[in-house]
Amino acid sequence: MKLRLLYLFCLIAAFSYSQQLDKVDFKTCNASLRFDVAQKKVMGKVTYAFDVLERKTDTIYIDARNMQFDDVTINGKKAGWASSDNSLKLYKGYKKGSNTVTFSYSAKPKKALYFVQFNSQSSTSFSVTDNELEKELQIWTQGQGKYTSHWLPSFDDMNEKVVFNLEVTFDKDYAIMANGTEVNIDTRDSQNKTIRYSMDKPMSSYLVMLTIGKFKKEVRYSKSKTRLEFYYRPDDSNKVEPTYRYSQQIFDFFEKEIGVPYPWGVYRQVPVQDFLYAGMENTTSTIFAQDFVVDATGFNDKTYSNVNAHELAHQWFGDLITAKSGKHHWLQEGFATYYALLAEKELYGEDHFNYELYQMAERLQRVAKTDTTPILNEKASSLTFYQKGAWALHVLREGVGHEPFRIAVKNYLEKYAFKNVVTADFLNEINKVSDYDTENFKKRWLEKGSFEVQEAITLLNKNEFIQLYFKLGELQNKRFEEKAPIFKQILESDIYYPVKEEVLLQIANVPFEDKADLIAMAMASNDIKLRQAVARTVTNFPEEFYEEYKTLLKDKSYITKEIALNVLYSRFPDKRPELLDLSDDWVGFNDKNLRILWLTLAYATPDYREADKPNLYAELQFYASPRYESVVRQNALANLLYINKPDPVVWSNLANATVHHKWQFVKFAKNGIRGLLKKEGYRSFFEGIMPSLPEAEQRKLKQLLAE
Ligand SMILES: [Zn+2]
Incomplete structure (x- = not known):
């Protein structure tokens, strides 16, 4: 009612x-x-x-x-x-x-x-x-x-x-x-x-932005002489180059590809703490999450380039022309997602472009039975608006031809500049440059709940790398001896890494001695992604491989380091002091993944730096406090809960997290408290800290106690 x-x-x-x-x-x-x-x-x-x-x-x-x-x-x-x-x-x-x-x-x-x-x-x-x-302060806005x-x-x-x-x-x-x-x-x-x-x-008003904080900026100019401003916190000066590495290239590419000059005169990008999303395309001034501010190592794991390109594409698709209603939301998100892929094609090549499209198709196919609301419906899922929207544009662009498509998009943007649009406005411009059947396209891709998987596969199969990737998938159930020679050939070739990654996945359960030479090839490749696949898939190996596996700890990837340290620590108990000594200055991503992992392992290792243990624990408590971003706090709290020591500092930080502005962190904290309340004695622990908490936190905690 x-x-x-x-x-x-x-x-x-x-x-x-x-x-x-x-x-x-x-x-x-x-x-x-x-x-x-x-x-x-x-x-x-x-x-x-x-x-x-x-x-x-x-x-x-x-x-x-x-x-x-x-x-x-x-x-x-x-x-x-x-x-x-x-x-x-x-x-x-x-x-x-x-x-x-x-x-x-x-x-x-x-x-x-x-x-x-x-x-x-x-x-x-x-x-x-x-x-x-x-304390440092930031004030920032999010309109959409x-x-x-x-x-x-x-x-x-x-x-x-x-x-x-x-x-x-x-x-x-x-x-x-x-x-x-x-x-x-x-x-x-x-x-x-x-x-x-x-x-x-x-x-539109949802694009109004304001940000205040301690920032420095680097200024560059695009080929068309548009002023580009890259903001960063003074502490992050060593991260400016990797974070903004492709910014100017993406900007120049879009002006050329879209064919309509950037409409707003100046473009700035600013990372803020505890942002709600990956990025937001406020007109002239994109805000993005601090998590994407990375150093040269973090760049290999988590580059800002996709989000960067997505938000910049919105300056045309969303900001210059805006959907009239939620039903046509894909005109913003589908376009931004697809043009970000086109930018990535420019940066990383055709194989990467097709692999991204393949992964989107895979995701869409996986949920096709349950996620059946079509694109042209304001209640469609994000996956539909963004990724199915991007796929629809790919189908259309391949069907119409790249050049006619480009002309239609240019005409569409110029005709409706600073105005609002519906899907028909776009398709009408396509009809003016092409005989392609847009009515039928609309039925298949925009109005149907299901995903046209066969059409997607046909398009993907135009790419040789994808053909090989599909063929490899068919070998899945074949005996290892049968496919070993093919695998060897693949690992020797210079084909794009996902095919080689698939090889490692298919041999994950083969006994180590049988696949040792294939693993050696992957390790010798010096390809960060491939070596990471080794770290992930080879977790059971003899001591002779210890020294070789240990070289993964030196790879320029915080993800590889985290996996490798975890695997070695649990496989070789007698090597723990040595492993901890060589990783004691690691920090990792913005969420301090490596530092927090190290503190937890060091604290939990008997006879390791015993005198220092109170400080290790205090540092974890510190990261759990409101002084840090929610991603750091959540990591620290998860590890403190794992250590499982009755600790009022942990409880009050969990209570504090229930009033945070990020719903993901609130959910984590509530579930953490619920878990503790199931244990004996914890109800009275929480009741005990109640009087010392601010009113809003008390209210949340009372709700949880009453559940
Ligand atoms: Zn978007």
């Missing part, structure tokens, strides 16, 4: 908006913003210029969630207005034609704008108290899926496109970013600076 009521409410809301679009057109927004960090509050003064299109317009809405308003004037005079939980309503004072509304507001955003504090000291003693520790109207009065409807100019005042020591070009900076105040950003063209 509740659901139904909500549905009805959404219908009414959508109805009133679509009506407003016909009657009122908001043109520009000039907003100056300040923050009260202690209160987690934003305060602003805003002026909107808008045209009233119909004389009989009774109420005008601006979306604004839980905001306080003051000094509302229209065309310089006191306005007739009211505010509710979700909007500012203007009743009178405007006329047909152009108007301006000006107001002050304040808000404590529940979402869409986040204040994130964390530890800024890279080397530190692990026993300092909260007060002694220097969260609504910008939580922190800036704006428009939840993607069809209302406005030119947003933000001016922000904040502490001089911090960098401030917003959409558009920095046009003015005022530093006359001794403590604060005021930076003004300006946009030339309109966009």
